Amino acid sequence: MSSESATQNLTLVQAVRDGLYGEMERDDDVLVMGEDVGRNGGVFRATQGLYEEFGADRVVDTPLAESGIVGTAIGMAAYGLRPVPELQFAGFMYPGFDQIVSHAARLRTRSRGRYTCPITIRAPYGGGIRAPEHHSESKEAFYTHEPGLKVVVPSTPADAKGLLAAAIRDPDPVVVLEPKLIYRAFRESVPEEPYTVELGTAEVRREGEDISVFTWGAMVRKTLDAAEELAEDGVDVEVVDLRTLKPMDTDTIVASFEKTGRAAVVHEAPKTGGLAGEIIATIQEEALLYQEAPVTRITGFDVPFPLYALEDYYLPETARIKDGITEAVEF
Template structure:
């Protein structure tokens, strides 16, 4: 049962639904909970059909109380269930921040391994869909800073199902951020059967020799577009899709940089304190002698996410990404 008709050639949001359904069929301890995830199928229809198939005890409509949703899920996870709570938009996650960082991420350490917290917090994130305030945040760096919590951000339907499967099977909590801008932007072949994409492994989406460009989520597609445009100018950019931002795949990040000697990072979150800084520091520590130019950070701005008229200006788009790559290559 998929969100729309084609069961194999899926959009990213269909891959979410397919991954949830597949794991719920495989393991009766997996359950879904959140605001409107049941009969309504979620605000983006990511859980459509699950209520009819698995019933109200495994697809649970909750009150509008993010702290309560995550807190309840932590209790379930501590006693052996595998809840998948949904936060309707990432901008709504802050009331649950204390539950996530003070309890979910610390449960294994606090109990000296007696308890783990096998739960996946799903949240659509990022801008580009002309949403109101609090609906377009990209604050993944806040959660990457917290030990004990994995943070996963897919960019393709195939990876979405495989990474979600790995996250649900993980013994520790995972924040699974879904780039809603590309929920229905394109389709990709996704196997009907269960499979895993390993957490913590980046993917090289485009091989190149002149510069390494690191990105994730919805920014992967404009970065690839920029790389193809620059190829016409003789600039050969390698594009690395991190897929998991905590833990970072430092080996792939560093090996790519050693090959090219130049780097750029593309993310839609604000620049200051963003993951671009962490990636830059990693390159400085692990491959300084290979560096031929300053690392470019092509990011959102240090402002609240704007509304409507300025949204396209705020998000890195191919032309701005191309300018940043040129700056690094021509240094």
């Protein structure tokens, strides 16, 4: 990717659409499918204009049947296509869960390598938009637990386009969870031509010396805001955006922790069974002798995602993230 490449100023959802367009133009085997993705352009307009550009054979409106959407995509992938099914919300993925974990994730090993399953399952995830039940879940840990799946969560427009392209080109199934809270929250410069961001690589968004904070998705911006406020109090926070939750970039996690000796993990999923526990276990296994304080978990609560009145309390906001970081620093 040349430093002189033409760029465009995009929101995250526009970058998703741009990434889809680029991969569909580059490879005739790539197709998009899902509920209302065609003429309507998707519930968040992530596929807007693709139907007019590529036609009904490559932008396929499906019935409201998540199991059927994923199952059909698996069959397409086994015979050489690269389908990108959109499931309207991550909370609607459960009817397709059996297809994802019992078939998509296992096709390579089940066929002893004869078949692969190059599907990219996209779904908006996370809270903060005042949606009703089943529209705000953050259940990324479900999918990271399954061998054979990769799991990606972008936090910026540039990463959204590059990670999506890498996922589509990958020979195995990838779940791309898009943080809808920041779909249109900000813009940044994104190269016009297709490019990839390597799966399995974290990005240090802010260098720091006092504590490492590991996070992803919509929580990256909130964590960066907390870090800037804490800097005024003399606390130097390093913020690491994991970007790919599986495979997880343990090298970057360990290197950051060895530098600071203290850590916190921020995610909006419930605390119990959340990925914070896996990250902490990695630190214990790989860098225990560098540890100066217990690792703080700043997460959602172990309750169903609440409706409007309590949504802001449930999600880790800047103030709660600051408190958690301060607890680890002052231990």
